[in-house]
Amino acid sequence: xxxxxxxxxxxxxxxxQEVILRCVPIxxxxxxxxxxxxxxxxxxxxxxxxxxxxxxxSEIFDDQFSVERPDGSNFTLKIRSTKLEDSAMYFCAxxxxxxxxxxxxxxxxxx
Amino acid sequence: xxxxxxxxxxxxxxxxxxxxxCTYTDSSSTYLYWYKQEPGAGLQLLTYIFSNMDMKQDQRLxxxxxxxxxxxxxxxxxxxxxxxxxxFCAEGVPGGYQKVTFGTGTKLQVIP
Numbered sequence: 001x002x003x004x005x006x007x008x009x010x011x012x013x014x015x016x017q018e019v020i021l022r023c024v025p026i027x028x029x030x031x032x033x034x035x036x037x038x039x040x041x042x043x044x045x046x047x048x049x050x051x052x053x054x055x056x057x058s059e060i061f062d063d064q065f066s067v068e069r070p071d072g073s074n075f076t077l078k079i080r081s082t083k084l085e086d087s088a089m090y091f092c093a094x095x096x097x098x099x100x101x102x103x104x105x106x107x108x109x110x111x
Numbered sequence: 112x113x114x115x116x117x118x119x120x121x122x123x124x125x126x127x128x129x130x131x132x133c134t135y136t137d138s139s140s141t142y143l144y145w146y147k148q149e150p151g152a153g154l155q156l157l158t159y160i161f162s163n164m165d166m167k168q169d170q171r172l173x174x175x176x177x178x179x180x181x182x183x184x185x186x187x188x189x190x191x192x193x194x195x196x197x198x199f200c201a202e203g204v205p206g207g208y209q210k211v212t213f214g215t216g217t218k219l220q221v222i223p
Contacts, residue, residue: 031209043154043199043213056210091154093211099142100209104153 023092
C-alpha cells in the first residue's frame with residue numbers, strides 16, 4: 001500500500017539553527033501539506049502546496065517557514081531560525097482528489 | 112471557519128463497546144475522518160465517511176453521521192487494550208485538495 005514517508009523520525013536542534021524536515025509524498029498525488037502538533041494539543045494545519053506554489057497557509061506559517069518541492073519526489077519544510085516553541089511533531093500529508101494520507105511524523109525538539 | 116469538537120476523555124472496560132463523539136461546523140465538508148494516535152506515534156487513518164453517507168462499518172468500527180446535527184460518532188465494538196489511544200475526528204473541505212481540520216482528540220482508556 002502506498003504511504004507517505006518522513007525523515008528523520010526525530011530531530012534535535014539548537015535554538016536559532018535551521019532545520020529541514022523531509023517528506024516523500026505518494027507518487028501520483030498532486031497536493032501536499034504540512035501540519036504540526038505541539039505536545040498534548042490538536043493537530044494544526046500549516047500549509048498546503050499545489051502546482052509548485054503555496055495554495056493556502058495558516059497564521060502559524062510565518063516568514064520563518066518555507067516549503068519546497070526540490071525534485072519530483074521530495075517535499076520539504078524549512079524552519080529558518082528555530083525557537084523553543086517550534087518543538088512539535090510535524091506531519092506531512094498528500095492527496096490526489098480523494099482522502100489525505102499522513103506520514104508518521106517528525107518529532108522536532110528545539111533545545 | 113471550520114471547528115471540530117470532541118470530548119477529551121473516555122474510559123471503558125475491555126470487551127465493552129466504545130463510542131467516541133464529534134461535532135463539526137462546516138456543512139460543506141466532504142470527508143469526515145477518524146484517526147488513531149498511539150503515544151509518541153503518528154496518525155493512523157482508521158476510517159472515513161463521505162458526507163453523503165449515514166453509516167459505514169468496517170470490522171469492529173462503525174461510523175455514524177448525522178448531517179443535520181453535524182454529529183459524527185465512532186463505535187468500537189469489543190474494545191481491546193490495544194485500542195487505548197487518542198482518537199481524532201477530522202473534517203476535510205471540498206475542492207481539489209483536502210485541507211483537514213482536526214478535533215481536539217479523545218483519549219480512550221481501556222481498563223482490563
